[in-house]
Amino acid sequence: MADTAETGQSVRLPVLGMTVAALLAVITVLAATIGLRWALPDPPAADAPDQQSQILIADGLTAYRAGDLVAAAEAFSEAIALAPDDAVAAYDLGTVREAQGDESAARDLYTRATELDPTFADAHFNLAVSQAAAGQDTAAISSYRRVLELQPDRSAALWNLGLLLHASGEPDEAVALLQQAVDLDPTLASRLPEGIDLG
Secondary structure (H helix, E strand, O other): HHHHHHHHHHHHHHHHOOOHHHHHHHHHHHHHHHHHHHOOOOOOOOOOHHHHHHHHHHHHHHHHOOOOHHHHHHHHHHHHHHHHOOOOHHHHHHHHHHOOOHHOOOHHHHHHHHHOOOOHHHHHHHHHHHHHHHHOHHHHHHHHHHHHOOOOHHHHHHHHHHHHHHOOHHHHHHHHHHHHHHHOOOHHHEEEOOOOOOO
């Protein structure tokens, strides 16, 4: 827009000294330029897949909340096909695959989401939960630590990491993390496993 305004001003300023023929030529060029600009498509073609992807994600969430996992999976899969770099679509499809009992596919999708957006704390958290459920404790510990780098006060991550570390033979750090979790969410105190004393 700035270029158009400057061009318009540079054309208009010397008009007073122009002949009628020159003035008509300038008006014709300006009219043709304005007509050409208005004929261009409103959104760039590259934006169309992203917009359609967002619509599909919204449709998938609606289906998921309604309990229709098949429709949700289809919508999220189509969103990924349109926008392969969309971390949210990968994460959402991961939650559906997890709900469908396909833990391996869910882990792959959560991993993809964290690769596409390393700051996506929810994806790291779900990945950690899935890794722990699969017995991949070392990987889960690493994923929980990443969550806490992004969200230091996330009580569920503190709690889960504390339990994992306690089971892995690191009681001192485990107790400190569990205490932080209880401080943030006192309801967790009643869920403390036997044999763990927070003092």
